Amino acid sequence: MSLEHFFRIGETITLGSHTFTAEEIKAFASKYDPQRFHVDEAQAEKSVFGRLCASGWHTCAVWMKLNLAWREDLDPRPWTGPGDAPQFGPSPGISGLKWLRPVYAGDTITYYRRATGHRPLASRPGWRMLTLVAEATNQSGDKVMEFDNAVLVKADQ
Amino acid sequence: MMPKWAFEDFEVGQELKLGSRTVSAEEIIEFASEFDAQPMHLDEEAGKASILGGLAASGWHTCCIFMRMMCDGFLLDSTSQGAPGVDYARWKKPVLAGDTLTGKTVVEDLRLSASRPGLGFVTCRHELVNQRGEMVFELKNTGMFLTREAAA
Numbered sequence: 606m607s608l609e610h611f612f613r614i615g616e617t618i619t620l621g622s623h624t625f626t627a628e629e630i631k632a633f634a635s636k637y638d639p640q641r642f643h644v645d646e647a648q649a650e651k652s653v654f655g656r657l658c659a660s661g662w663h664t665c666a667v668w669m670k671l672n673l674a675w676r677e678d679l680d681p682r683p684w685t686g687p688g689d690a691p692q693f694g695p696s697p698g699i700s701g702l703k704w705l706r707p708v709y710a711g712d713t714i715t716y717y718r719r720a721t722g723h724r725p726l727a728s729r730p731g732w733r734m735l736t737l738v739a740e741a742t743n744q745s746g747d748k749v750m751e752f753d754n755a756v757l758v759k760a761d762q
Numbered sequence: 763m764m765p766k767w768a769f770e771d772f773e774v775g776q777e778l779k780l781g782s783r784t785v786s787a788e789e790i791i792e793f794a795s796e797f798d799a800q801p802m803h804l805d806e807e808a809g810k811a812s813i814l815g816g817l818a819a820s821g822w823h824t825c826c827i828f829m830r831m832m833c834d835g836f837l838l839d840s841t842s843q844g845a846p847g848v849d850y851a852r853w854k855k856p857v858l859a860g861d862t863l864t865g866k867t868v869v870e871d872l873r874l875s876a877s878r879p880g881l882g883f884v885t886c887r888h889e890l891v892n893q894r895g896e897m898v899f900e901l902k903n904t905g906m907f908l909t910r911e912a913a914a
Contacts, residue, residue: 660829673800
């Protein structure tokens with residue numbers, strides 16, 4: 606089995622959808638990003654956004670939640686070798702994060718992941734860097750978020 | 763009341779202190795339970811057995827901790843109009859339970875919007891350093907701020 610096939614390089618995976626309620630937008634923002642347009646409807650109406658909208662970090666965190674929750678139940682692709690199954694490790698970071706449109710209270714956001722490539726890590730023999738693109742769209746089909754992501758993977762090949 | 767920080771109050775090279783805060787095991791587990799439920803973010807033993815070396819905050823949690831430190835540091839007392847995104851966020855070292863993070867923001871670039879009078883773009887590089895002096899997190903972004911006249 607090739608790593609390309611196992612990693613689903615080039616395939617866009619729909620991770621699932623999430624509806625952002627006003628209550629959870631305010632609860633998240635009051636802890637991590639208490640700017641007025643994320644915690645107060647009346648203040649949000651006076652802001653550039655016009656309505657209560659989610660912290661961009663909230664939009665990102667739900668991507669991670671759905672990324673982990675996504676199971677291979679519908680299209681299983683277990684590692685068939687050679688060697689041990691690749692193991693996913695930590696991520697060194699993200700880049701090109703764009704919050705393209707506000708995520709308003711009541712919006713239903715659909716999340717996607719697409720693996721774009723992988724390469725051996727000279728600094729860590731036995732590990733590879735897998736690169737991914739994350740995207741999210743709202744119920745009107747408009748893209749609200751995108752970023753490039755990478756994750757370390759322990760793989761024998 | 764005019765906020766302390768409007769577009770005109772930023773200068774290239776300026777350094778803003780974001781203060782310090784200690785990250786608890788409880789908050790690491792709380793965030794991870796909802797958004798990033800991997801063993802090294804939920805359990806001390808699993809964290810020790812992982813490449814991270816201990817119960818470690820989700821990288822997304824570190825982004826959120828930084829965001830709150832920036833809010834408390836200057837953003838809540840500013841003319842901020844949000845940010846269109848982040849150039850990069852780098853999780854350079856694990857943030858472990860009990861670590862104390864100290865943050866700073868350095869202003870790198872300023873420009874007024876050509877299309878929207880009264881709006882300016884402030885590009886900053888931000889970092890979080892732990893109690894051992896190691897940089898654990900680095901982020902670059904451009905925020906939008908009203909000018910004093912536009913905010914009046």
